[in-house]
Amino acid sequence: xxxxxxxxxxxxxxxxxxxxxxxxxxxxxxxxxxxxxxxxxxxxxxxxxxxxxxxxxxxxxxxxxxxxxxxxxxxxxxxxxxxxxxxxxxxxxxxxxxxxxxxxxxxxxxxxxxxxxxxxxxxxxxxxxxxxxxxxxxxxxxxxxxxxxxxxxxxxxxxxxxxxxxxxxxxxxxxxxxxxxxxxxxxxxxxxxxxxxxxxxxxxxxxxxxxxxxxxxxxxxxxxxxxxxxxxxxxxxxxxxxxxxxxxxxxxxxxxxxxxx
Amino acid sequence: xxxxxxxxxxxxxxxxxxxxxxxxxxxxxxxxxxxxxxxxxxxxxxxxxxxxxxxxxxxxxxxxxxxxxxxxxxxxxxxxxxxxxxxxxxxxxxxxxxxxxxxxxxxxxxxxxxxxxxxxxxxxxxxxxxxxxxxxxxxxxxxxxxxxxxxxxxxxxxxxxxxx
Numbered sequence: 001x002x003x004x005x006x007x008x009x010x011x012x013x014x015x016x017x018x019x020x021x022x023x024x025x026x027x028x029x030x031x032x033x034x035x036x037x038x039x040x041x042x043x044x045x046x047x048x049x050x051x052x053x054x055x056x057x058x059x060x061x062x063x064x065x066x067x068x069x070x071x072x073x074x075x076x077x078x079x080x081x082x083x084x085x086x087x088x089x090x091x092x093x094x095x096x097x098x099x100x101x102x103x104x105x106x107x108x109x110x111x112x113x114x115x116x117x118x119x120x121x122x123x124x125x126x127x128x129x130x131x132x133x134x135x136x137x138x139x140x141x142x143x144x145x146x147x148x149x150x151x152x153x154x155x156x157x158x159x160x161x162x163x164x165x166x167x168x169x170x171x172x173x174x175x176x177x178x179x180x181x182x183x184x185x186x187x188x189x190x191x192x193x194x195x196x197x198x199x200x201x202x203x204x205x206x207x208x209x210x211x212x213x214x215x216x217x218x219x220x221x222x223x224x225x226x227x228x229x230x231x232x233x234x235x236x237x238x239x240x241x242x243x244x245x246x247x248x249x250x251x252x253x254x255x256x257x258x259x260x261x
Numbered sequence: 262x263x264x265x266x267x268x269x270x271x272x273x274x275x276x277x278x279x280x281x282x283x284x285x286x287x288x289x290x291x292x293x294x295x296x297x298x299x300x301x302x303x304x305x306x307x308x309x310x311x312x313x314x315x316x317x318x319x320x321x322x323x324x325x326x327x328x329x330x331x332x333x334x335x336x337x338x339x340x341x342x343x344x345x346x347x348x349x350x351x352x353x354x355x356x357x358x359x360x361x362x363x364x365x366x367x368x369x370x371x372x373x374x375x376x377x378x379x380x381x382x383x384x385x386x387x388x389x390x391x392x393x394x395x396x397x398x399x400x401x402x403x404x405x406x407x408x409x410x411x412x413x414x415x416x417x418x419x420x421x422x423x424x425x
Contacts, residue, residue, distance in 0.1 A: 014263040016271045027273040034271070035278035042282050049294045055301040057308070070298050089299075090291030098286055125264050126275035134283070192264065 008206065010199035014123055014192065034127075037119040041101040048101075069097070073247065080251040081258055088254050091138060095131060096247035102127075103191060103239030107232075122242075123191035125184065132184035135250040139179075143257035154260055183249060190242050194235045201228040394418045 018030035052066020059067055073093045077085040099122055106120025121127050143151040155172035156165070201224050208221030398414040401407060 011262060016267050029274045029277040032274055034275060038278050038282040042285055049290050052298055053294060057305060067302055070295060090295055093295055094287045094291040126272050127279055130276060130279050
């Protein structure tokens, strides 16, 4: 975390470091700290779901939690897409839970163990881009599969005046094509900005405590620390909200593909 | 910003591992575990709905039974009342009949007694006449010494008694 000059680099947390070099077909697919945290997310998610697999008639606490989340995603998809949305629940659920778990794993205080740094998988544009492409690709495949070329009528909303027919489809097409970018960038920026802010505030706390002047810890470190508690709570909220936004937008886009407005 | 500075070195690794991990999540958790959990939730919802429907049916049945029970009770009460009324009327009639019979018996006895009384008084009257006639004849004989026949005395007594 601390650089050579003793300064705290808030961007260092996003550094990808290879843990086990691996090369397949000329591509460098090394197992990195990012891959490790993806695996941790997978393990945590599997453990969480496994705890809810008892399938009791009267659920216990853990089963209740798992059923609460599945019911939440199910409800979100079916209320956006309608009863046909059932088919897309596994995809939206996987996206939602992966993003949620990855966000939370990046917030875990693993840093108290020396030499261990938490890594936020979703703060990487490469990762959010793949997730956005999965979401957008599903919309394209479903749209063309179900409606064929008629899918393009999505770009001509009902009630468009004839004299605007040259403009509205262009705007609609643009807003449609920008969806994967907005999906990917929103998540990437939210996670990156939040973690940078937290790291900067933590730097204030530590540098203030290390300062020569006696007044600095009281004036800089204590307020920064109090602010950081609030920002951390806010960041936990953002973790959940970003996962929710991604899943909700995906189900709304799937609704476009299934029902064509 | 390492996310952009490192993008060319790391994109292959990121894509590779993300696709593996997300594929595992989608196929084992999304397609494997999720439907089982949802099936369990659906089964529970269905069971709750069924149980509620059964309870509702049972309640309606109980209501029906209660209604018919009340109706039965009312009918039984009516029948009992009618029977009681009948019995009362019958008893009243019986008593009246008995009373009338007793009345008639008493009347007959009374009439017989009256007749007996009349006969007895007539007999007594007749015997008084003969006694009076004899006494009159005796008195006449003692006072005047004249012999009066029984017939004369009787007619004289008759005449006096008829006047007096």
